Amino acid sequence: MADSYTPPAEIAALVANVNKAAAGFEAAVGGDLHVARRNLQLEAQKLLYSLEEPNIEVWPRIFQVNVSTAVEILSNLGLWEKFEGGKTVSMAELLELTKADEIIIIRVFRQLTAAHIFVESPAGFTLTPLGLPYLNPDHRAFNNLMFFDIIPAIMAMPRTLAEHGYKAPTKESGTPYKWAHGEELWTWLGSHPDRALNMVAGMRSHNAGNVSGDAYPWGTELGKLNIKDGEVAVVDIAGGQGHIMEEVRKRNPEIKGKFIVQDLQSTFDAVSGPPEGVEFMAHDIFTPQPVKDAYIYYYRHIFHDWSDADCTTFLGQVVPLLKAQPKSKLLLVDLVLPDTNATMQDAVRDLSMFPIGGLERNESQWTELLAKSGLKIKKIWRGSEPEACVECELL
Structure with a gap:
């Protein structure tokens, strides 16, 4: 599988930042201790994210529903391609491209920046290594598939499992997807070829x-x-x-x-x-x-x-x-x-x-x-x- 790991030199720099933050935490006293702990936490998170393989991490991130929601909104707005080639896109450009209210763009990108998909600077927003996979439409298709076709059934599981006495599904009882939606996923996809095509893209x-x-x-x-x-x-x-x-x-x-x-x-x-x-x-x-x-x-x-x-x-x-x-x-x-x-x-x-x-x-x-x-x-x-x-x- 083609990977896009963070280069070792960048990881070494992040390790140095963690060590610096750790030293600051050790020296902090009183009211500064909370700030120092937060700074160490953020630097440690940056290091951990740098060790991930971005394509693989798309999957678990989808199940952070707020993040997958923000990913889907950017897809609907047609914005992903605007960040190709490492381009930084300013807030003014985003507002001009989308005609959206500024507060909507601020809050969506706040979530995506917190998820380390984008990095924010005075010039605007730029994709991080973890964000680059979303330039691949197959990853966006999978986000869409899970968000609209699968996650609603997962969210219904506490109710549907209780209704079925916490018994594992069988061929006779049908699947939890059927419990939640009235028909099996495969049957539903068969009558919705556009969604079936989206699933094929998502599987890639x-x-x-x-x-x-x-x-x-x-x-x-x-x-x-x-x-x-x-x-x-x-x-x-x-x-x-x-x-x-x-x-x-x-x-x-x-x-x-x-x-x-x-x-x-x-x-x-x-x-x-x-x-x-x-x-x-x-x-x-x-x-x-x-x-x-x-x-x-x-x-x-x-x-x-x-x-x-x-x-x-x-x-x-x-x-x-x-x-x-x-x-x-x-x-x-x-x-x-x-x-x-x-x-x-x-x-x-x-x-x-x-x-x-x-x-x-x-x-x-x-x-x-x-x-x-x-x-x-x-x-x-x-x-x-x-x-x-x-x-x-x-x-």
Whole structure:
């Protein structure tokens, strides 16, 4: 995944500022102590923010609802592009561009500055490294998706869980999203193609700059398989509109064979056609897999959308093929959480899956889930992105 970490020299300067603030705090007495503590806190926060990978931090920030609200307002105002190239935009320019009341702009940018998305100077506002990802429309699409389609169901959870006796959702009860809105998210997206298209864009923000991730070494591993033209190299099951396989193709042009992306026909109808080097095939993951001889069956960001029972159902469409043809591999790309001490991002992403009936799993939960289908973990591949690639094999 392409990253944009703060350069080491800048971090060293921030460390020096923390040390200076710490010395001031140690020397402070009386009424100055509160000011010194606040100054040390701010300098420490700057250092912590400098150690984050900006693209990754977009996700947990979305769940700071005031911040995601301010991000959405800037999107509505069409302002993000005005900050491209490191440009500083003055308050006068912002007012001229938006025709908004000054107090609105002040309060929105106050929130975004506090979140370290912008830095304020007498000349105006400039994007920080943490703000640069919002120049990518995929990140803004994900903010929009979560803000309007998912977070309302999360906010309804205290009520809906109480109404359902704090029982985990089942296929019969429906998901918490359905509890809150009367229909399942996937059904709703099927009848709102504009929102489905927004979701596809939002999913690309998982790994901005490298949407396919680098956990699984496609070129090396597929190169070992001696795939020939005309054979099926990869079936990307529920693969959306092909953006993952498009990138795998571009990064590994030497790989032969077909790349097939399967999804519902309504997903494909939202675009003019498949990316170059990719074939579309309409398919429902809960029905028998029509491609019988692929080298790789691939699910990316799919298992976390579903319960163990549902995952076991659609695994049942693929496992018989693995038994029939030893050459085939099964790859599952999702988070593999630590068994204890999950990070804030881990926890945020897990709870955000709850309304649609899914969850993020730790290694023990992956092992338990796969065993129900006669599978085990062969290897967990990891790269720079949060997601891992779980390579499966038969028990």
